[in-house]
Amino acid sequence: MRLLVHSGCFKKTKVNGEEEAYGLTAASTLLIKDKPYCLSPTVSVFVDPFFVAPFQSLSSWFKGTEITLWETVHGIKFWEFMNQNPAINQRFNEAMASDSEIMTTFVVKSECKQIFEGLGSLVDVGGGNGTFSRIISEAFPGIKCTVLDLPHAVANLPEADNLKYIAGDMFRFIPPADAFLFKLVFHGLGDEDGLKILKKRREAIASNGERGKEIGLVDDVLVDEQDIPAPAPLDTRLLQDIPARGTLLPDVCSSLLVFVEAYPTNTGAPVSGVG
Ligand SMILES: C[S@@+](CC[C@H](N)C(=O)[O-])C[C@H]1O[C@@H](n2cnc3c(N)ncnc32)[C@H](O)[C@@H]1O
Known part of the structure; x- marks a missing residue:
């Protein structure tokens, strides 16, 4: 005790x-x-041996040629592992959903409510089981929400009039919309992949007649250590990012905050969130 x-x-x-x-x-x-x-659900996934055990192999990863720690240990990429392990995938999605339940209280229902007003459509890119979008769709019936995620993440989920799921690959196609939400997507990507996604999002904006310049980013952002209020566990956050992303310093995440602030919403307020 x-x-x-x-x-x-x-x-x-x-x-x-x-x-x-x-x-x-x-x-x-x-x-x-x-x-x-x-x-x-979030805590139990991130302390589960399936997630923690790879850290025993840090030295092999440093000496090896695989890009991510996950591939060094499991031989496949993180999301492929999820595809092949439905029980773990289910727990992972529930973990993400529990995080979304809490975050939407601040983002959708109070602090950032105004950023959703006036939107006609929104794509939740890498939206998991769509918990965040479901809450947006219920709070704002006028917004058509689309959750884009890999087939194993969005299989057999109940849709609603203004909530649809698309099984797809964000590296290939992001559907056009007025707004794009990326929650906990970029921190798991290397810089090159992060930029690919931003290009796809750019194509989605262009194909929608340049509407939809809004972007919502909810992610870990690396800031100077002295800017983090104690006792924020930066070490925990950095460790959490290592297994899937393959580089130690999330440079794209840092620059994304700048990027996000460069794209004001139609209400004039920058859309950015740090989770
Ligand atoms: C950390 S989870 C975040 C889920 C959700 N945004 C949330 O915060 O609850 C990252 C999500 O990205 C999805 N993802 C990974 N690669 C993807 C790809 N190539 N195309 C679409 N979704 C992908 C995963 O399946 C997963 O649901």
Whole structure:
């Protein structure tokens, strides 16, 4: 318990003014199942041996020729691994969905609500099981939401009048829309692949008569360490990015923030989010 208190999972408290007890902290409150906001699926995926074990092979990766740590350990790319392991894929998608449930509270329902007003269509690129888009589609019935993701991620998901799924490859085609949402997509890409996606998004804008200059980016962004409020776990974030992306410094992510701010919304407010 001492360790768990030290790491912020529990806090020491007194019952009836004298008996020592342990209580939940703000962080561990988010791990309670069946509450509206629960990050337990996210935590359980990122501490699962399937995700943590590759870190035992860092030295092989450094010495080898594979681009990503994941390929060094599993012999295939991260998303191909998900395709071949449906049970893990399901858990991964649920983890992403639990993160989206929380984030939409701030992005869709309060802090950034105005950025969605007036939009006719939105493509959620690499949108996973579409939790983020489902919440947007319910809050803004006038926005036609399309979730683009790989076939194994979007198979058999229930659609609605203004929520559709496209099984596809974002490196090949991104459908035209008024707005594009990229949530937790770029941090898993190397710089070259990140730029390819931006070019595809550019083509989607051009094919829509130059409408749709809005872009929503919700991702890890590398900033100077001194700019991160303590105790933000930069080391954890950097480690989380290593398995799939293959380079240690997310340069594209840093420059993307600049890019995002260069594309104001139709309401004049920059669309950017740092998650
Ligand atoms: C980290 S997850 C984020 C999911 C979702 N945006 C969210 O935040 O809940 C990245 C997503 O990108 C998808 N993805 C990876 N490569 C893709 C590709 N080539 N085309 C379309 N989607 C892809 C994955 O299947 C996965 O759902």
